[in-house]
Amino acid sequence: MSGPSAPPPADAGTGAVLELADMLDLVGMPRPKEQLDRFPHELSGGMRQRAVIASALICEPKVLIADEPTTALDVTTQSQILDLFDRLRQTLGMAMLLVTHDMGVVAGHTDRVFVMYAGRGVETGSTADVFERPRHRYTAALLASILRMDTRRKAPLYAIGGRPPDLTATLRGCPFAPRCPAVTAECAETDPPPARHGEHQWHCFHPAGQEQAAPETEEVPR
Numbered sequence: 001m002s003g004p005s006a007p008p009p010a011d012a013g014t015g016a017v018l019e020l021a022d023m024l025d026l027v028g029m030p031r032p033k034e035q036l037d038r039f040p041h042e043l044s045g046g047m048r049q050r051a052v053i054a055s056a057l058i059c060e061p062k063v064l065i066a067d068e069p070t071t072a073l074d075v076t077t078q079s080q081i082l083d084l085f086d087r088l089r090q091t092l093g094m095a096m097l098l099v100t101h102d103m104g105v106v107a108g109h110t111d112r113v114f115v116m117y118a119g120r121g122v123e124t125g126s127t128a129d130v131f132e133r134p135r136h137r138y139t140a141a142l143l144a145s146i147l148r149m150d151t152r153r154k155a156p157l158y159a160i161g162g163r164p165p166d167l168t169a170t171l172r173g174c175p176f177a178p179r180c181p182a183v184t185a186e187c188a189e190t191d192p193p194p195a196r197h198g199e200h201q202w203h204c205f206h207p208a209g210q211e212q213a214a215p216e217t218e219e220v221p222r
């Protein structure tokens with residue numbers, strides 16, 4: 001069986017092709033004009049990611065939604081792509097929504113964070129507030145699961161016990177209740193109401209950090 005035939009060469013003189021090459025150049029693609037005549041399988045993972053970002057930017061969006069943009073990339077390429085996002089955000093003046101499970105990406109490249117569990121928003125606030133003082137028990141557990149530079153050698157790694165809920169079933173009360181170390185009867189029966197401190201907002205009956213002197217919080221009217 002013969003392989004795929006080469007794509008028809010891009011007409012390097014047309015405005016659309018020049019615009020594409022400029023966009024590839026903007027996202028840091030090496031030799032952008034040459035890449036226009038290549039198949040995706042001829043590009044590295046990082047180059048493919050840059051090509052996808054360029055195709056998303058060609059319409060000059062006001063908001064770019066990047067869903068797990070660094071999954072399957074090696075660490076060096078991940079860092080290059082995230083630096084690229086930061087640069088593009090400033091150069092093009094556009095907002096960016098990153099969807100990710102990588103808390104390192106969140107910490108280093110976002111201003112605000114919205115934590116979701118079982119399809120519900122459970123906590124939101126500035127990235128600094130949420131990382132310094134997580135209030136929902138799921139957020140706290142996520143952060144506790146991250147290996148830190150100051151983790152003691154041979155210390156057991158923390159993992160969230162149990163399994164995520166079955167989303168085809170009707171969920172009652174707090175969806176994190178079956179896995180939460182602070183669960184009480186009311187958690188399993190009632191949806192936790194929102195509470196907030198400034199712009200930091202969460203839904204939890206027994207917020208993490210309340211053992212310490214926590215700032216005064218107010219209930220948010222429903």
Ligand code: SF4
Nearest residue numbers: 174177180187204205
């Ligand atoms: S509402 Fe209850 S079960 Fe849910 S996270 Fe808070 S303490 Fe845990």
